[in-house]
Amino acid sequence: MWMNGGTVVSGELHTIFAMDGTLECPHGVGDDLERHGIVLRVHCDRAELHEWAAKRPQPELILLDAQSREGGGLEDCRRLKANPLTRDIPIIIMVSPEGEESRIEGLAGGAVDCVSNLVSAAELVARIKRHIELGAVHARLQRRNEQLDTALASMGQGVCLFDEAGRLLLSNDRYAEVYGLDPSVIHPGQSLEDILNLRQRVGAVPATSTSEYLAWAEATNKGDTPRDWIKELKSGQIIRGYHQRTSDGGWVSTHEDITQAWQAEKALAKAHVQAERAEQEARAAHARLLAAFEVVPEGLVLFDEEDRFVLWNQRYEQLYAESGDMLVKGMRFEDRLRAGLERGQYPEAVGREEEWLAERLAHHAKPTSKHEQRLPGNHWIRIEERQISEGGSVGIRVDITDLKMQEASFRLLFEGNPMPMWVYDHETLRFLHVNQAAIDHYGYRLEQFLTMRLSDIEAQETNPPEAVVFDLEDTASSRSSRHLKGDGTAIEVTVYSTCLNYKGKAASLMAVVDVTEAKRAEKALLQHRDTLEEMVRSRTVELARQTEELERMLEQEKQINELQRQFVSMASHEFRTPLAVIDGAAQRLIRRKEAATPEFLCEKADQIRSSVSRMLELMESILAAGRLDHGRxxxxxxxxxxxxxxxxxxxxxxxxxxxxxxxxxxxxxxxxxxxxxxxxxxxxxxxxxxxxxxxxxxxxxxxxxxxxxxxxxxxxxxxxxxxxxxxxxxxxxxxxxxxxxxxxxxxxxxxxxxxxxxxxxxxxxxxxxxxxxxxxxxxxxxxxxxxxxxxxxxxxx
Known part of the structure; x- marks a missing residue:
């Protein structure tokens, strides 16, 4: 027992405080308390009592005397209850048996009990023990409430508890935040309808009326089985709840905003559907690709990253008929080439097989390559190969045998043409090729021609060399000029030129007509006409009139000739324009044949049809005009x-x-x-x-x-x-x-x-x-x- 500052060391003891003089009547109280494991500490100073009561560990009960000599027991009670540090300590007030007023004041001041100072020690100890037990229960309850508050505050879900009358008992802040409300506007005692009205203002309610929602809530609470539910709010939120009825007829429920998870789940489902559709489209595209491989007239082949055959069409096999039966999926490209060499498939490689093989593999290894290849039977193909980003490469084989034959025919026409012709470079103006007629007519050897520029044969009286360059956009044109032959003789010529591509260079093909004799004849004719005119002037008036008529007719014929020349030039230009459009559209179709879309094909077809229509209009107009002129x-x-x-x-x-x-x-x-x-x-x-x-x-x-x-x-x-x-x-x-x-x-x-x-x-x-x-x-x-x-x-x- 603690007395007057004495100390008892025991971890199992309960501690209570009392002011000196409080326990004067009930003798033996201290001993009884000690037997029940209760330590009594008596303070003689009121200030000391208040100081020690606020320290930890705090006493589990305080005894005060309302009838003390200082008369401060009731005041001490009120003071202790006013202090936040001591207000939860139970206080017993000792009063006189007749002190009803003191009893009332003590209870009003916060005392848990008022006991007569004449009570027996055993009763007082029993009261003290009971209040200590009640205090311990209260403390445990308070700690559990604090733990509950902490748990509710830390939950990610909103929680609310309603009693059997539908009044809110408790909720955490998250319950208000889930519905976009300030937690301070929700408090115990509110009904579900009150809370719905608050949620209505921010649109956090389902697309139903309040009465329908309340009826749903009431029906949900009638069942004893817990229920999960999901509601979509007007605000667009998706709320998932868990509802369980309590034993007293109320209910507890949790509320969780699953909007993002819901949207993600829907997006995942949509993505799954799209993935399935994409897979189906990919399969269809693959089928179309296989069909397209067989439809296109060119040979197509696809290699993987290890340069092995993956896919090819029938046309590819046909072009390489000599070794087509040996081609299998997975075969290395080099092995295919060697098999072809063994069967004599590449005439250009005869006698130099390994050297040819190295050159062919070097072409194949380039990111992009294009070259021509001769096959048996004087067949020619153009090979275009391109590496793809995923690894591997794709190749195209185009049969250009007819093109090569046409090229040979054009070359024979060029070489055997009796009209002087040559090809010159647009950039350098140097001669690239001349025919035998030009060599014979101008008197230069072929080696001389190929070291000269176009300006070297222009007479000095003509325009500077730059003037002889024809416009690249004007695919065909003509003009008059003066040229110098190898012996220095100047000749009058009419030059006809057209643009072309010669071995990858921008060039022009030029044909020359020597009009020197024609010019001389024209000059002689003019002189003869002057003589005739002089003779006519010496004749009669009638002859003079006939001469004037002849001159008028000559002038009209010159005008007609000029109009016809203008018309020929204009018609040539008009026909070239739609032909250029048709050629350009056809070239773009060839270049984009693998990636051509229906819209692209339709656009190019419209351009070609429009150009053909323009040519037909021109031809019909020209033919009709001719029929009118000739009376047909x-x-x-x-x-x-x-x-x-x-x-x-x-x-x-x-x-x-x-x-x-x-x-x-x-x-x-x-x-x-x-x-x-x-x-x-x-x-x-x-x-x-x-x-x-x-x-x-x-x-x-x-x-x-x-x-x-x-x-x-x-x-x-x-x-x-x-x-x-x-x-x-x-x-x-x-x-x-x-x-x-x-x-x-x-x-x-x-x-x-x-x-x-x-x-x-x-x-x-x-x-x-x-x-x-x-x-x-x-x-x-x-x-x-x-x-x-x-x-x-x-x-x-």
Whole structure:
């Protein structure tokens, strides 16, 4: 027992404090307490009592006397309960039997018991022991509550506990945070409906009404079996919960935000479906690849990273027929070459097999390579090989036997041509090759020619050497020049040149016509003409008139010759343009044959069709103009539908130029007129083609027709670039092209042909336009068959 500061050392003892004088009445209390393992420490000083009570280990109970001499027992009780460090220590107040007021004050001040100072020692000890036990239970309960609070706070899930009346008993902060709420707005005593109203404000509720949700919660709580559930909220969150009913009729549930996991699971499922679809597509693509291997006309072969055969098509075997039966999957490329050498498959290797094999393997080892190979029977193939990023390589074998034969034929034509011809380098202007006719005509030896430049044979009076270089974009051209022969003689020549690729170099093929004698004859002719003119002037007036007429006819013929020369040049250029487009599209199809898409093929096919259509239009215009000039066109008037002719021509033009549409207003036309159906088809084909060609950015072409008395009128109006006003009077002249058409393909024949056909029908055509405001052509044709006789036989003139 502790008395007046005495010390008892025992780890099993309970410690209580008391003020000196508190236990004066119940004698023997200290001994009884000691027998029950309780140590009593008595303090004589009140300050000391409060100081020691706040230290650890704290006393498990404090005894105070409300009737002490100092009269401070009740005050000490209130003070101890006011101190956070001592407020949980149980306090017993000793009062007099008549001290009811003191008893009430003590209990109000926080004492756990008020005992009479006349109580027996045994009763007091029993009370002390009981309150110590109750204090220990309270302490354990408090520790467990603290542990529960710590556990709830550390959980990743929201937890809530409701009683049987549906009131919240406890919840952790995570419960509020799962639904996007501030934890401070949720507290015990709230109903589930109160919490739902808070969640409603932030959209953290399912897409159901509050009453439906409460009914669901009530139904869930009726079952004794725990339940898992998943709810999707209006906010897009996915919440998983676990609900279990408590023994008192309430429930406890956990709430977890599984939005990301849910989305990830859905994404995984979607990815799985996509992976299966991709696998199916890959299998289909593989099947298509195998089919494509067999469809393409070239030989195809695929090697792995160890240079072994993986895949090849039948055409590949056919090209190497001599050793085709030996080819097996997994065979090394070098072994295949050696097998071919044994069977004489490579004529170029005869007598130098190992050297040839090393050269072939060196080509094969390059990242990309291209070369030609001769096979038995004078067959030739072009070999293209490329290494792929995954390892291995792919090869293409193209049969170029026909190309080689054509090349040989062209070479024979070049060498045996009686016209001097040569090939020169665009960059250096040096001669690359000359034919025997050039050697014979110019008097230079072949070795001399191949050391000279093109400028070396140009006479000094001509332009500088750079002027002789032809435009690479202009694939064919001609010009006049003066050349020097080997003996120094100057000759007049007409040079015809076309661009080509010669052994990988940009070059031109040039053909030369010596016009020296023709120039001399022309000069002599001019001198003779002057003599004749002098003789004519000395004759009669009639002869003078005839001379003037002859000069006029000569001038007209010169103009016609000039127009024809311009036309030939223009027509040549017009034909070259679509041919260049067709050739370019074909080359791109060849280059991209392995990776060509349907859209790409459709685009190139449209370009080729458009170019072919342009060539057909040019040919038809030229042929029709020639037939008119030579009187071989006869207009045969028969009943025909002008509306049908316009409809056919517009539909044909729309199929060729899909960028434009024709807006037809033909209801006011008569059902038939008398005219030549093919000739009228050519008229509207020309007009519609021009409407599309000169309105590239305006897709609408308006065609309107009506009857005006005994005639029909048709207007064709586009919204294109228009025509300068001063060019309008010349629009129907042959070979004339307006200034606004610069850069747009055309020959200047079409409108002249249209005008002649319309006039042969006894009709008229007019044009109205201005620069930038579109163009309108107005045709007027007679309906009936009463045509002037001279028009009916116009074709005979």
């Amino acid at each position: 066109i006869t207009i045969v008037h028969k009943p025909c539908s002008i509306a049908e002719i316009i409809g056919i021509c517009s539909a044909r033009q729309e199929s060729i130029r899909r960028s434009h549409r024709f807006l037809l207003d033909l209801d006011r036309l008569p059902p038939t007129i008398f005219g030549d159906h093919p000739a009228l088809d050519q008229v509207f084909s020309n007009l519609f083609s021009n409407a599309v060609k000169y309105a590239p950015d305006a897709p609408n072409v308006h065609v309107t027709g009506w009857q005006d008395g005994t005639s029909v009128c048709i207007t064709v109006r586009d919204e294109g670039i228009g025509i300068d006003t001063d060019d309008l009077p010349k629009m129907f002249q042959r070979y004339f092209r307006a200034r606004s058409s610069t850069g747009i393909a055309g020959t200047g024949i079409g409108l002249n042909l249209v005008k002649q056909i319309i006039e042969l029908h006894g009709g008229t055509i007019e044009v109205a336009s201005s620069r930038g405001n579109g163009t309108t052509f107005t045709l007027r044709l007679p309906i009936g068959a009463e045509i002037l006789d001279e028009l009916r036989v116009a074709g005979a003139r």
